[in-house]
Amino acid sequence: MRLISTLLLLLLISLAYSSATPTRRSRKSTRIHKPCKTLVFYFHDIIYNGHNSKNATAAIVGAPAWGNHTILANKNHFGNLVVFDDPITLDNNLHSHPIGRAQGFYIYDRKEIFTAWLGFSFVFNSTQHKGTINFAGADPLMNKTRDISVIGGTGDFFMTRGVATLSTDAFEGEVYFRLRAEINLYECW
Amino acid sequence: MRLISTLLLLLLISLAYSSATPTRRSRKSTRIHKPCKTLVFYFHDIIYNGHNSKNATAAIVGAPAWGNHTILANKNHFGNLVVFDDPITLDNNLHSHPIGRAQGFYIYDRKEIFTAWLGFSFVFNSTQHKGTINFAGADPLMNKTRDISVIGGTGDFFMTRGVATLSTDAFEGEVYFRLRAEINLYECW
Amino acid sequence: MRLISTLLLLLLISLAYSSATPTRRSRKSTRIHKPCKTLVFYFHDIIYNGHNSKNATAAIVGAPAWGNHTILANKNHFGNLVVFDDPITLDNNLHSHPIGRAQGFYIYDRKEIFTAWLGFSFVFNSTQHKGTINFAGADPLMNKTRDISVIGGTGDFFMTRGVATLSTDAFEGEVYFRLRAEINLYECW
Numbered sequence: 001m002r003l004i005s006t007l008l009l010l011l012l013i014s015l016a017y018s019s020a021t022p023t024r025r026s027r028k029s030t031r032i033h034k035p036c037k038t039l040v041f042y043f044h045d046i047i048y049n050g051h052n053s054k055n056a057t058a059a060i061v062g063a064p065a066w067g068n069h070t071i072l073a074n075k076n077h078f079g080n081l082v083v084f085d086d087p088i089t090l091d092n093n094l095h096s097h098p099i100g101r102a103q104g105f106y107i108y109d110r111k112e113i114f115t116a117w118l119g120f121s122f123v124f125n126s127t128q129h130k131g132t133i134n135f136a137g138a139d140p141l142m143n144k145t146r147d148i149s150v151i152g153g154t155g156d157f158f159m160t161r162g163v164a165t166l167s168t169d170a171f172e173g174e175v176y177f178r179l180r181a182e183i184n185l186y187e188c189w
Numbered sequence: 190m191r192l193i194s195t196l197l198l199l200l201l202i203s204l205a206y207s208s209a210t211p212t213r214r215s216r217k218s219t220r221i222h223k224p225c226k227t228l229v230f231y232f233h234d235i236i237y238n239g240h241n242s243k244n245a246t247a248a249i250v251g252a253p254a255w256g257n258h259t260i261l262a263n264k265n266h267f268g269n270l271v272v273f274d275d276p277i278t279l280d281n282n283l284h285s286h287p288i289g290r291a292q293g294f295y296i297y298d299r300k301e302i303f304t305a306w307l308g309f310s311f312v313f314n315s316t317q318h319k320g321t322i323n324f325a326g327a328d329p330l331m332n333k334t335r336d337i338s339v340i341g342g343t344g345d346f347f348m349t350r351g352v353a354t355l356s357t358d359a360f361e362g363e364v365y366f367r368l369r370a371e372i373n374l375y376e377c378w
Numbered sequence: 379m380r381l382i383s384t385l386l387l388l389l390l391i392s393l394a395y396s397s398a399t400p401t402r403r404s405r406k407s408t409r410i411h412k413p414c415k416t417l418v419f420y421f422h423d424i425i426y427n428g429h430n431s432k433n434a435t436a437a438i439v440g441a442p443a444w445g446n447h448t449i450l451a452n453k454n455h456f457g458n459l460v461v462f463d464d465p466i467t468l469d470n471n472l473h474s475h476p477i478g479r480a481q482g483f484y485i486y487d488r489k490e491i492f493t494a495w496l497g498f499s500f501v502f503n504s505t506q507h508k509g510t511i512n513f514a515g516a517d518p519l520m521n522k523t524r525d526i527s528v529i530g531g532t533g534d535f536f537m538t539r540g541v542a543t544l545s546t547d548a549f550e551g552e553v554y555f556r557l558r559a560e561i562n563l564y565e566c567w
Contacts (some may be wrong), residue, residue, distance in 0.1 A: 033536070033567060048253065060437040061251040061296075062459060066429065069254040074413040079461050081251060083216040083268050085299040103298045103327050104306045107439070109481045110463040119308055119497055121327035122511040134326050134338045137512050137531060138481050138499035143482045149512045149530025151325060152338025156350055158222070159375055163532055186537055186567075189222060189375075237443065249483070250440040250457040258443040269438060271458050274488040292487045292516050293495045308497055310516035323515045323527045340514060343541055347411070348564055376397025378411060378564075 007116040035162065036188035039123070042169060043102040044094045044118055046178040047072070052175065058084035062107070073119065076115075077108035088122060092169055093177060100124040106139065114141040118148060123180075124156070131155020135164055150185060161187040199225055202352070219311055224351065230311070231292040231358060232275040233283045234366040236261070243366065247273035251296070265304075266297035271341035277311060281358055281367060289313040295328065303330040307337060311370075320344020322372065339374060350376040413540065414566035419500070421464040421554040422472045422545060423451070430553065436462035436516040438484070448486075449492055450552055455486035466500060470556060478502040484517065492519040496526060501560075502534070511531020511561065513542055528563060539565040 018052035022046045024085040032173060048056035050070045062081030067073030072080050083105050085099035094180045104120020115138065122133040137148030162185035237245035239259045246364025249258045251270030256262030261269050278289035298370050304327065311322040321344060325338030335355045342349035351374035359367040428448045440459030445451030450458050461483050465476035473482045480497025485551035493516065500511040510533060515526030524544045531538035540563035548556040 001470065013523075015406070017414070027300065044442055048254065053364050058252040059268045061253050061270055062449070062461075064437040064439050064461075065426065067469045069252070073502035081270070081461075082499075083251075083270075083296055083298045084303075085267075101299075105296055105298070108460055108481055109461045109483070111330075115463075115481065117497065117499065119306065119325065121306065123329070130328050132336070132338075132554070134340070136325065136340075136497065136509050136514065137532070138501050147510070149510075149532065151340045151514075151529045152350065152352075154326070154336035154338065158352065159350065161537065163530075163536065194545035200455065239443065240513065248442040252444050258441070270459070272440075272442075272459075272485055272487050274456075274493075277384075286444055290488075290495065294485055295486070299500045308514065312518070321516050321525070321527075323529070325514065340529045341539065341541075343515070343527065347541065349540065369398050 027133055031102070033186055035184035037183075037185040037188055039183040040091045041088050041090065041100075041181050041183070042099075043088045043179050043181065045084055045086050045179070047082060047175050047177075049175055050060060057086045058082050067074075072108075078111040079108065080115075081107045084120070088124075093113045094178070099126045099128055104135075115139065116141060129156050131157045133157045133160065139166060141168065150183060159186075159187065159189040160185045222375055224375055226372075226374040228347075228372040228374075229278065230277050230289075230370050230372070231281045232277045232370065234273055234275050234368070234370050236271060237365050238364055242281075246270035247271050261297075263301055265301045267300040268297065268362075270294060270296045271312045273309070277313075281369070283367070288315045288317055293324075304328065305330060318345050320346045322346045322349065328355060330357065339372060346374075348376065348378040349374045381512075403561070411470050411550050411564055413564055415538075415561075415563040417563075419468065419478075419559050419561070419562040420470045421466045421559065422445075423462055425553050425555075427553055434495050435464045436460050444517035450486075453489045454491055456489040457487045460484050460486075463530070464500070470558070477504045477506055482513075493517065494519060502543060507534050510540065511535045514547045515559075517544060519546065528561060537565065537567040538563045 012105045013105040025120050046055050048059040059170045060080055061083050063073055064079030086102040086103055099116040101123045103123055106116040106118045108116050119136050133147050136151050136155050139146050147163050150162035150164055164183045167180045169180040222345050225253050225341055235244050235246045237248040249269055249271050252262055253268030275290040275291040277291050278285040279287045290312045291309055295305040295307045297305050308325050313319055323341045324337050328335050336352050339351035339353055351368050356369045358369040424433050424435045426437040438458055439461050441451055441456030464480040466478040466480055467474040467476055479500055479501045480498055484494040484496045496517050497514050500527050512530045513526050513530050517524050527542050528540035528542055543560045545558045547558040
């Protein structure tokens with residue numbers, strides 16, 4: 001009987017120990033990761049060009065020495081900083097009911113090719129979603145798909161992390177761009 | 190024998206229990222999360238307006254085609270990029286001893302309402318705190334409270350993540366803003 | 379007795395097993411953390427100054443009211459926003475074969491001293507590395523070393539997090555800067 005109670009005690013200690021053990025997330029994992037959540041949205045960017053102030057959702061607010069704030073600069077727009085507040089829709093129709101806003105900036109950052117750096121948020125306040133998803137990363141626009149990081153979130157997306165795959169779904173001249181974002185979240189709280 | 194089988198049963202339960210313990214963070218959790226650390230600070234933003242170069246802690250450095258770098262633009266300052274280096278205090282008094290600096294930028298990103306996107310750091314080098322906390326996210330200024338992401342940290346805040354709740358504690362005209370930041374960290378290393 | 383020793387064995391296995399189980403990351407850990415990956419790179423920043431458009435890898439695109447886009451402003455460049463697309467090399471030679479590009483922006487954010495805020499990516503597409511590493515944080519340039527956050531990654535650096543230690547390896551006037559980046563990743567997937 002004494003042995004058995006000792007054993008029982010050990011068992012309890014083992015239980016207590018296991019629930020208190022810290023863990024290394026820093027270990028290289030070889031398995032294929034499955035997202036805990038996948039979302040697909042479209043957002044619609046209309047850059048102000050001097051003639052479309054009513055419809056414009058974005059504006060040039062920084063430019064290199066050889067540029068201005070009404071027309072995207074030459075050298076692949078290198079140095080243009082654009083602020084945006086774009087409607088987010090569930091399908092690819094600009095006129096669909098927006099379920100949120102994509103808000104932030106991009107900055108063209110290469111002379112030889114179109115490429116940009118993005119910092120922005122998806123801001124939701126609808127019946128479907130409340131909260132924000134925050135993004136940052138390089139956007140090499142000429143690639144069919146580009147991966148950027150989901151660096152955090154709030155509300156329904158509290159503390160989330162993941163990867164968003166962007167693709168240019170459509171564009172018209174240098175004024176209208178439609179982006180498709182497939183968001184794969186790998187940390188859901 | 191009956192005791193031993195009971196014990197064996199307990200052991201199996203314990204095994205099952207431990208393998209179900211916390212674990213993969215990619216699973217949707219329903220419990221309420223408790224921060225591993227909570228901090229409250231105030232920071233004080235004084236925007237340069239052409240007459241206050243001595244006291245100013247912030248300056249307009251980007252503007253839309255219809256704006257300039259001395260006065261915040263109309264259309265709810267859409268397109269204004271502001272750089273700041275604001276003192277951080279423990280209470281809401283601008284003249285209290287600063288325990289760090291809030292450094293980074295915000296960018297007004299909507300025509301219809303005051304809202305901004307923030308990228309900045311709290312930089313500490315005092316007896317209380319050494320290191321940095323990095324933030325990014327949408328700041329819909331007209332909301333009483335706004336949640337942004339803590340996307341990383343260094344020094345005392347090595348590898349941290351969390352959510353910061355901002356509120357506008359006071360403002361004077363369009364020159365002085367005082368923000369309260371309640372920082373809740375959910376990943377502490 | 380044999381049953382009991384079997385039980386004891388099972389218990390030990392259970393202990394070993396449970397200590398390998400993952401767990402809450404939100405608990406303060408006191409052990410020293412070891413990176414899951416360490417990388418060292420150099421990147422080379424040549425700011426456009428009106429005379430070097432061929433070699434320039436960076437350009438001023440934002441400035442305070444007292445500045446312009448060709449020369450870094452006085453007051454320690456406070457308010458200058460610089461976009462860059464810098465070659466990344468494995469050694470400190472500007473002319474070594476670039477194995478990637480450092481793309482993004484920095485913004486001088488203090489009147490009293492040189493200090494900046496950084497948002498950028500390392501973009502790799504070589505045999506050594508494919509994917510991106512995303513960074514954000516304060517860069518107090520006068521410090522010998524400065525820590526910024528690795529806020530995410532894609533491709534080979536999927537979902538990574540960590541800390542990058544920057545140091546100014548060399549500079550010439552206010553045109554050429556060479557930075558050394560030691561990247562320590564603490565979350566590798």
